[in-house]
Amino acid sequence: MLENIINFIVETVGSLGYAGIFIMMFLESSFFPFPSEVVMIPAGYLVFKGEMNIYFVILFGILGSLFGALFNYYLAIKFGRKVLIKYGKYFFIKEETIIKMEEFFKSHGHISTFSGRLIPGVRQYISFPAGLAKMNLLVFCIYTSLGAGIWVIILTFLGYFLGNNEVLIKEYLHTIIIVILILLAMLGFFYYKNINKKKKI
Numbered sequence: 520m521l522e523n524i525i526n527f528i529v530e531t532v533g534s535l536g537y538a539g540i541f542i543m544m545f546l547e548s549s550f551f552p553f554p555s556e557v558v559m560i561p562a563g564y565l566v567f568k569g570e571m572n573i574y575f576v577i578l579f580g581i582l583g584s585l586f587g588a589l590f591n592y593y594l595a596i597k598f599g600r601k602v603l604i605k606y607g608k609y610f611f612i613k614e615e616t617i618i619k620m621e622e623f624f625k626s627h628g629h630i631s632t633f634s635g636r637l638i639p640g641v642r643q644y645i646s647f648p649a650g651l652a653k654m655n656l657l658v659f660c661i662y663t664s665l666g667a668g669i670w671v672i673i674l675t676f677l678g679y680f681l682g683n684n685e686v687l688i689k690e691y692l693h694t695i696i697i698v699i700l701i702l703l704a705m706l707g708f709f710y711y712k713n714i715n716k717k718k719k720i
Contacts, residue, residue: 537575541583548587548667550594550643555584559671563678573679577671584636584667585660588646592659595650624648632659636666 535542543558559580565571624631624645632654635645649659677691 536571537579540576540579541586544580544583544671545587545590548584548643548646549590555580555670556674559674560678563675563680565678566675567679573675576675577668580671580675581664581668584671585664588632588636588663588667589660591644591646592650592654592656595647596653624652629654629658629662633662633666636663637670642666642670 540558540562543553544555546553547555547558559576562571562576562580563573566573566576629649632645632649636642646659646663681691
């Protein structure tokens, strides 16, 4: 059923061009389980064909991600933790997911809004603990845009260079995700090492 819903959204919103990219990335960045790969890789292929401008594709992809994240951010502020846990299950938000995101946010701090945007299954929900913690809005927007920007650019260029070869896209996407997770682990290590040094001074 979910697959049919996704196909319907792609067919309906895809015809809207850049506005369609914004709307679909908004959905992907909010709590709706919509894969960004379905949006940005085909957009990259359309850039390859000369039907879309790469700068606008990336811009609207990032803006959609940011506004979707802001939607979750303000949702958390307005309704709070208890309401999200109680009624979230009706909107694809499980209690275990919220708890895991809170632990991830507490463990990694504000930078998790950046690193979380690069991790599948995390990027859609990391805005909830940020909102619950009432993270500084400007810092939230900067970190979210940077993380979302990296992911959007990767997917767009995948679509551009690999075209409509689905097998190659899946192969490279898997490799890229592994590389990103390794880089994030290294970033986290150096980040906390630096923090510990400052605490000792």
